[in-house]
Amino acid sequence: MAAHFGRRLRKGVATATLAAAAVAALSASQAPGLTDTGTGRQRTDTPAADSDTDPGATDSSYYTDLPPLNSPTASPSPGNGDGNTGDTEAGIPATVLDAYKKAEAALAESKPGCNLPWQLLAAIGKVESGQANGGRVDANGTTTGILGPPLNGNGFAKITDTDGGAYDGDTVHDRAVGPMQFIPSTWESWGSDGNGDGKRDPNNIYDAALAAGRYLCAGDRDLSVTSQLHAAILSYNHSREYLNTVLKWLEYYRKGTHEVPDGTGVLPNNRSDDSEGPSPSPSPNTPDTSKPSTPGTTKPGGGTTSPAPNEPGTGSGSPSPSPTPPTSTDTVARLEDAGTGELTAMAGDAFGERVSVRAESASGVGVPKVRVRFTIVGDTDATFAGGETVATIVTSATGTATAPTIQAGEKTGDFTVRAAVVGRTLSGLDYTATVTERQADTLVRTSDTELTCTPGGEFANDVEVKATYKGAAADGVAATATLITSADDATANDKGPYFKDADGNPVRTLANLETDANGLLKLPKLYADDTTGTFLLRINTAGGATLTVELKVAAATTS
Incomplete structure (x- = not known):
């Protein structure tokens, strides 16, 4: 370009x-x-x-x-013969x-x-x-x-x-x-x-x-x-x-x-x-024989430009050019961190911290108007805001450049955010960023209706819970549900209420559950065997949220 x-x-x-x-x-x-x-x-x-x-x-x-x-x-028509007019x-x-x-x-x-x-x-x-x-x-x-x-x-x-x-x-x-x-x-x-x-x-x-x-x-x-x-x-x-x-x-x-x-x-x-403009103007792909050729730069169209005054091919009688003053980029000696905090975010969320660096001269003074390229590197689907993995920011008057906000994808794990000065061969800075799985810190039932059933029957009401994280609905959070032995023993019970698998067989642990877009999780229908008593259903989510729900199985009462 x-x-x-x-x-x-x-x-x-x-x-x-x-x-x-x-x-x-x-x-x-x-x-x-x-x-x-x-x-x-x-x-x-x-x-x-x-x-x-x-x-x-x-x-x-x-x-x-x-x-x-x-x-x-709509359809091409001949020009006037010069190859540069009409519909050509x-x-x-x-x-x-x-x-x-x-x-x-x-x-x-x-x-x-x-x-x-x-x-x-x-x-x-x-x-x-x-x-x-x-x-x-x-x-x-x-x-x-x-x-x-x-x-x-x-x-x-x-x-x-x-x-x-x-x-x-x-x-x-x-x-x-x-x-x-x-x-x-x-x-x-x-x-x-x-x-x-x-x-x-x-x-x-x-x-x-x-x-x-x-x-x-x-x-x-x-x-x-x-x-x-x-x-x-x-x-x-x-x-x-x-x-x-x-x-x-x-x-x-x-x-x-x-x-x-x-x-x-x-x-x-x-x-x-x-x-x-030459007069007359030769075609871009036709050599101009009106003057001697000199080494130059290849151009689109097959032509060349004359070399710059201090390039090979310049006449020996040409005056020496003035030295080119150094650009801002030329004066940068190093990149330093400018207070970047811990880069951690849950999958699907924006990172709360942004990478910030400072371009400094050899004397430690911030250098303004320098382009710093930030690149997301590694096996990740995280991007900068706007969906790109590269962003170039110009340093401020104090020499500071701050990358755009990073948006975490669904892939969890570590990746690298690399900062480098554009146009200079200098050591860059690498920052480790981490995407954790989606989490919830709170689980509550969406209903306070008592969950009861008669032996050999099925529970009339399903169990539905809502997961939140820091007060907001926690969507896409992994969860498990287990009918545990007791409050102190989280192993799966071998009797009492149960779920059914695809073949209709009893199962007392459900894995690979996930909250919906509103943080809701509705469990499949529960059934009871012939054992009566009070049983416990425990739901756990990534992030440590836990909820224990009571289930009662009792014989039907008669008047």
């Missing part, structure tokens, strides 16, 4: 049109968290409400071409289109409240990579060579290598990778397997489209709400121009699209990192 600092649009009509459209769009609906900085800014991880003040992130250029003014028709722009390569639609279907099942339209993925894919470089993918949907420039702080954000070059081939700085332009550290958090091959590959359009959809749906976003749609796009790239460009393509694709063969998609021409 892309983010862009100091970008300038091509001069002329395109610039004026885009600026006017951006102002109009933002005047009509100011997106949450939008700041008027004049530079593009993008988060690389969870765009949660807590982190809407994220001041910076990754950096890569994007295509600024806008869709044609004429709406696409509405054509999306077959495999790329299939990936977008499969991602929409997957998110409709896993996060139905998000209402992600596949046309949004298409709009972002168009802007980020020209639909995977015009649909140049192999049979599995994998692309090659779609890389952003090195994020070395020269005209871009500075992000030192976080993946050992595994995704972007760069062991010095990170680069945006693949058709949806994911930064390696972002992919590490959000990477997905969209085609079911057991791999998570940012260069695969199926994997990248699903990951982008999950990223856009982070938290509790509902993309059918305009403000939340804008917030999602801005979380991908915090820029007025980027928001406006994506919205234009979203509107265009919603009016109609059609499938075209892979490799035949229209390639955009204009990029946000071009200070001057």
Whole structure:
């Protein structure tokens, strides 16, 4: 995914049109968290409400071409021959289109409240990579060579290598990778397997489209709400121009699209990192022979950008650039705990404590505006609020970052919450969190009717109890019921009242019972043998709640 600092649009009509459209769009609906900085800014991880003040992130250029003014028709019609007008722009390569639609279907099942339209993925894919470089993918949907420039702080954000070059081939700085332009550290958090091959590959359009959809749906976003749609796009790239460009393509694709063969998609021409548009403009996949070529960065569309001033390939007569000032992230020396308490919750409940850490400099001063990634690790179905297992929070003025509330699932046991600084190779902090089984601390009968029966008969009233925990109904709590020998002997009695199993045989212990959603537990019907007297039924729950109920078996009285 892309983010862009100091970008300038091509001069002329395109610039004026885009600026006017951006102002109009933002005047009509100011997106949450939008700041008027004049530079593009993008988060690389969870765009949660807590982190809407994220001041910076990754950096890569994007295509600024806008869709044609004429709406696409129901069926494609020829353009005017230049391959960039008419309905040709509405054509999306077959495999790329299939990936977008499969991602929409997957998110409709896993996060139905998000209402992600596949046309949004298409709009972002168009802007980020020209639909995977015009649909140049192999049979599995994998692309090659779609890389952003090195994020070395020269005209871009500075992000030192976080993946050992595994995704972007760069062991010095990170680069945006693949058709949806994911930064390696972002992919590490959000990477997905969209085609079911057991791999998570940012260069695969199926994997990248699903990951982008999950990223856009982070938290509790509902993309059918305009403000939340804008917030999602801005979380991908915090820029007025980027928001406006994506919205234009979203509107265009919603009016109609059609499938075209892979490799035949229209390639955009204009990029946000071009200070001057060439005249005449060569096609993105046609070499420009008007000037000598110099080593540069591979770009979507097959072109290259000129190297930054301090990169190899610069003329020897160029003036030396000023040293790049260190970023906030560069000054972090360590992460320290910031008062995190014991992390324990019952299954299905929210954790009462939240993980809190502090980014500190070598001198022990808190460092603000640093991104800290919190990750839930281990065999657990616990998630952060919103259903994600990763959340990135920006440190406050005191250097503190607090993770979102953790919601326990149904799996009990321990798991790990890991905190790490994004963009630095520093030791992180691991916290052990524990999910215990659901518990009850109190059991009471729901009726005070005496439970009586004649020998050989059946009890007229069933036993029903209510379980609570700290005064609230305790749902899903495991329980057992045993007809015990005596108050001091909890072993099962061999005479007196009994339950029946599926075959009608007497049983005096019932296990694997569970309270319902209201904390209620209703036991099966009780029967009596020929023994008279007072008997005891004991009910125990997880958490230690116990209730002993009297059962009386006596011969019927006669007047």
